[in-house]
Amino acid sequence: HITLKESGPTLVKPTQTLTVTCALSGLSLSANGVGVGWIRQPPGKALEWLALIYWDDDTYYTPSLKNRLTVTKDTSKNQVVLAMTNMDPVDTATYYCAHRMVEASGAFDVWGQGTMVTVSS
Amino acid sequence: QSVLTQPPSVSGAPGQRVTISCTGSSSNIGAGYDVHWYQHLPGTAPKLLIYVNKNRPSGVPDRFSGSKSGTSASLAITGLQADDEANYFCQSFDSSLRGPVFGPGTKLTVL
Numbered sequence: 001h002i003t004l005k006e007s008g009p010t011l012v013k014p015t016q017t018l019t020v021t022c023a024l025s026g027l028s029l030s031a032n033g034v035g036v037g038w039i040r041q042p043p044g045k046a047l048e049w050l051a052l053i054y055w056d057d058d059t060y061y062t063p064s065l066k067n068r069l070t071v072t073k074d075t076s077k078n079q080v081v082l083a084m085t086n087m088d089p090v091d092t093a094t095y096y097c098a099h100r101m102v103e104a105s106g107a108f109d110v111w112g113q114g115t116m117v118t119v120s121s
Numbered sequence: 122q123s124v125l126t127q128p129p130s131v132s133g134a135p136g137q138r139v140t141i142s143c144t145g146s147s148s149n150i151g152a153g154y155d156v157h158w159y160q161h162l163p164g165t166a167p168k169l170l171i172y173v174n175k176n177r178p179s180g181v182p183d184r185f186s187g188s189k190s191g192t193s194a195s196l197a198i199t200g201l202q203a204d205d206e207a208n209y210f211c212q213s214f215d216s217s218l219r220g221p222v223f224g225p226g227t228k229l230t231v232l
Contacts, residue, residue, distance in 0.1 A: 004166075037221070046123045047210060047223035062220050096167070105155035106214055106221050107172035113165060 002026040004036075004097050004112035011118050012087050020115055022080040022097030030055055030075045035100035037108060038071060038082045040093040048093075052100065053080055087119045124149060124215055125224035132230040138199045141227045143211035144192060149222060151192035154214040158187055158196045161208045161226070170209075171196060198229070206231045 008020035020038075027034060034055040041047045051071040052060040061069050070083045080097060094116045098108035126144045133139040143156060150156060158171040169178050171187035174194065186197045194213075198205055210226040 039221075039223070046225040047212075049221040049223070052220075060220060063218065098167075101172065104172050105157070107155075107157040107169060107212070108159075108167075109169045109172070109178060111166040111168075 002099055002110045004099060004110060006095060006097050006112045006115040008095070008115050008117065010116060011120065013121050014088055014119060016087050018082075018084045018087050018091070018117060018119075020082050020095050020097075020117070022082070022112060024078045024080070024099070027078075027099065028075070029073050029078050029080065033102040035102075036073070036080045037098050037100055038080075039096045039098060039108075040091075041096070041114075042090070042093040045093075047096075050084075050095075051082060089119045091117070092119045093117060123225040124218065124222040125211055125213060127209075127211060127224040127227045129225075130228045130230065132232055133201045134232045135201050135203065137201050138197060139201060139229065140198075141196045141209050141211075141229070143194045143196070143213075143224050145194075145213055145215075145222075146192055148217045149192075149213045149215040150189065150194060152216055154216075156187065156189050156194035157212045158185075158194075159210050159212065160205075161210065163208075167210075201231050203231050205229060 038050040053071045094114040096114040098111040101109045155173045159167040161167040174189040208226045211224040215222040
C-alpha cells in the first residue's frame with residue numbers, strides 16, 4: 001500500500017524559495033522504475049505538471065519553469081524534495097506529489113493530499 | 122489555458138449515464154499518446170479511475186469506462202450515484218511541452 005504525503009510552508013514571501021517535501025511509504029525510491037512527479041493546481045485553475053524524478057536520478061521539468069525548479073531525492077529518508085526559486089503570487093497553488101505507474105504511459109496511480117502554498121508579502 | 126479541453130460541468134440523475142469528453146490535438150491525444158482519468162474531491166488526493174485509455178485500477182467499479190478516438194477521449198459513468206459527485210480530469214502527454222498535460226476538469230453534479 002503506497003502512500004505519499006506532502007509537507008512544506010503554507011506561506012512564502014515573493015522572491016523567496018519554496019521547498020516542499022514528499023514522504024513516501026510502501027515503496028522504495030531506489031527500486032527499479034520508481035518515479036515521482038510534482039503537480040500543482042492554482043485556485044480555480046487546471047492542474048499543471050512541474051517535475052519528475054526517477055529511481056536513477058533522471059529528472060524532467062516543465063519547460064516554462066525549468067530555470068526555477070530543482071527536484072531531488074533522499075533515498076535514506078525515502079523523500080522527494082521540490083525547490084522552486086523566486087516565488088511569485090501567481091505560484092499560489094496546492095502542490096501535489098504523485099507516484100508514476102510503471103508501464104502505464106505516465107499515469108499517476110497514487111497522489112498525496114497536497115499542500116497549499118500561498119505567496120504573499 | 123489548458124492544452125486539453127473538457128466541459129466545465131455535466132449532470133445527471135441517479136442511475137443515469139453521463140459522459141465527459143477530453144479533447145486534445147495532434148501534439149498529444151491525436152499523436153497517439155494515452156489518456157488517463159482521475160476523480161478529485163476538494164481537499165483530497167486525486168484518484169486514478171482509468172489508465173491507458175480504458176483500463177481500470179483494482180477497486181474501481183466497472184461503472185467507469187474510458188475510450189479514445191482521434192484527438193479525443195471520453196469517460197463514461199453509468200448507474201450514477203450520489204458519491205460520484207466530484208471533479209473529473211483527464212491527462213495525456215504533449216510532445217510540444219515534453220511532459221504530462223491535464224485537462225481543466227469537469228464538475229459532475231448528481232441531481
